[in-house]
Amino acid sequence: MNRSAKNMLRLIGMAFVGICGLVAFAWYSMPIRGYLPSDRQARVVFDQRRTSFDRAAEVLQKEKCVGVIASDGTSSNPMCSIPVAIRRALVQETGAKTIVLGDDGSMEFALWGTGCAICSDSYKGFLYLPTGARPGQVRGWVPAFAISLEDDALPKANGKVSDGLYLLPIDSEWAIFRIKYGE
Secondary structure: OOHHHHHHHHHHHHHHHHHHHHHHHHHHHOOOOOOOOOHHHHHHHHHHHHHHHHHHHHHHHHHOOOEEEOOOOOEOOOOOOOOHHHHHHHHHHHOOOEEEEOOOOOEEEEEEEEEEOOEEEEEEEEEEOOOOOOOOOEOOEOOEEOOOOOHHHOOEEOOEEOOEEEEEEOOOOEEEEEEEEOO
16 A cells, blocks of 8 residues: 555544544533423323322332333333233323322323433423322432422523422322433
8 A cells, every 4th residue: 555545544533433422522512301391391291190109109100110111011120010001001091101109109200302422311201209208219309399390490500400309299199290310
């Protein structure tokens, strides 16, 4: 290979590395946010599916099946006695991506949002707290009550919504929740 061909390959390689670096920088610095509905839109969804949410809470509360139920009905808890078909039906009826069942009886029905290992997680959905339960720590978070779950109404750190679990009460047992974690 002649000298000019080697120089050309070196130049192409350097350009490729530079472009890859720019793409990686842009990807990392871009705020990745899935669709999160407004509080009003979330409330409409809850009202439309209220019967399904109440039914799911009733079925899941009887079994005390702590863990995560995925959209296909599988559970992170191998001891969960609720059949997969029933768990799958509950997830589908409520429209949840996942249902997280806490050992305190709380249930998070996550309907909207995104998250990944290298980006921030932001989810919105509905939290069930059984009557008499106090909203202490829910999966390690101490919930903060808010008058709105919109970005403008929540506490900020470095110009972005602070990490945390935020609740907008619906009634004595249900709340719209928003979880914001990491970046």
